[in-house]
Amino acid sequence: MQTILGANGIIGEELVKELKAKYTSDIRIVGRNPKKINESDTLHKADLLKPDEVKEAVKGSDIVxxxxxxxxxxxxxxxxxxxxxxxVIRACMEYNAKLVYFDNTYAYPQDAIEQTEETPMTSTGKKGIARATAAKLMLKAMEEKKIEGAICRAPEFYGPGKTKAFTNALVFESLKTGKKPKIFLRDDVLRTLIYTPDAGKAMALIGNTLDAYGTTWHLPCDDNRLTYREFIEEISTQLGRNIDYMVLKPWLINILALFNTNLKETKELLPRYAIDNLFISDKFKKVFPDFKVTTYKEGIKAILDDYVIS
Structure with a gap:
């Protein structure tokens, strides 16, 4: 059995779809209010902050x-x-289940240096510290051979369906509602974004590849990075009309954050939008050369079609 703890977010959904398509029909979805993605999925209610409930959720799993x-x-x-x-680590230890953890880049320093699997987790932001703590616990358990594990790390998302990310919210959701797209700080720095279906597919592949355990993986992204200006230009080309947009400057963000809780919570991450974001996924591409990475052009088209934007 392969168990997904927290499967009803976009990455969990894409992961479950891929597992069913290529690897197994024996899938358990765990959450406070889990919902089936495939008809054959098994549902299990659990609060991951309660140790006994986590153990019951993990019991019988080969991969978590x-x-x-x-x-x-x-x-x-x-x-x-x-x-x-x-x-989660204790439960996987007790039932000898492999653990694959989906992580983000919040723990990395907010600079323009290329990010690899060896980049130190030295963020001073609260969210970065929290994610670093979790990742280091996982790495320690792996190093001490307490579990077989793998960390899958991804940069900011973009994608169809219920993808929740800054690019989706500020660009595509704005277009969908007839509003002007918005961009944080600058439109002339390079961004690395991961297409959410690619993230789910890559995570399923890593989890079902025995030799992939014991290390951290940067999930695959298109290396032909775009600035947000170029991103909007591609949208304009595909829609056949010029898309005007607004660059949110720091002073405006500070004002808006007074009335928007999510924006207030985002402020500690804003420095990364003033510099190039160079997330490197060469390791994955070398080990899995047949994996088809979605290009930004392809990803933008799929989102525009999904959002029914014309």
């Missing part, structure tokens, strides 16, 4: 994928990521 998302709140992240990860 941790794709849970906590509420977008720094206090909650600092409070809950450490005990949640400890609970």
């Amino acid at each position: 994928f941790l794709t849970v998302g906590l509420p977008y709140n720094s206090k909650i992240w600092l409070r809950d990521w450490e005990p949640l990860m400890e609970n």
Whole structure:
């Protein structure tokens, strides 16, 4: 059995679809209010902050994928990521289940240096500290041979369906509602974005590849990075009309954050939008050369079609 802890976010959904398509029909979806993605899925209610419930959720699993998302709140992240990860690791140890953890780049320093699997987790932001704590617990358990594990790390998302990310919210959701797209800080720096179906497919592949355990993987992204200006230009080309947009400057963000909780929570991450973001996924591409990475052109088209934007 392959179990997904927190499967009803976009990454969990894409992962479950791929597992069913290529690897197994024996899938358990775990959450406080789990919902089936495939008709054959098994549902299991559990609170990952309760050790006994986590053990019951993991029991009988060969592979456990941790794709849970906590509420977008720094206090909650600092409070809950450490005990949640400890609970999952202990459960996997008890039942000898492999663990594959979906992580992000918040723990990395917010600079323009290329990010690889060896980049130190030295963020001073609250969310970055919380994610670093969780990742280090996982790495320690792997190094001490307490579990067979793999960390799958991804940069900012973009994608169809219920993808929740800054690019989707500020660009595509704005277009869908007839509003002007918005961009944080600058439109002339390079961004690395991961297409959410690619993230789910790559995570399923890693989890079902025996030799992929024991290390961290940067999930695959298109290396032909775009600036947000070029991103909007590609949207304009595909729609056949010029798309005007707004660059949100720091002073405006500070004002808007007074009335928007999510934006207030985002402020600690804003420095990365003023510099090139160079997330490197060469390791994955070398080991899995047949994996088809979605280009930005292809990804933008799929989102525009999904959002029914014309």
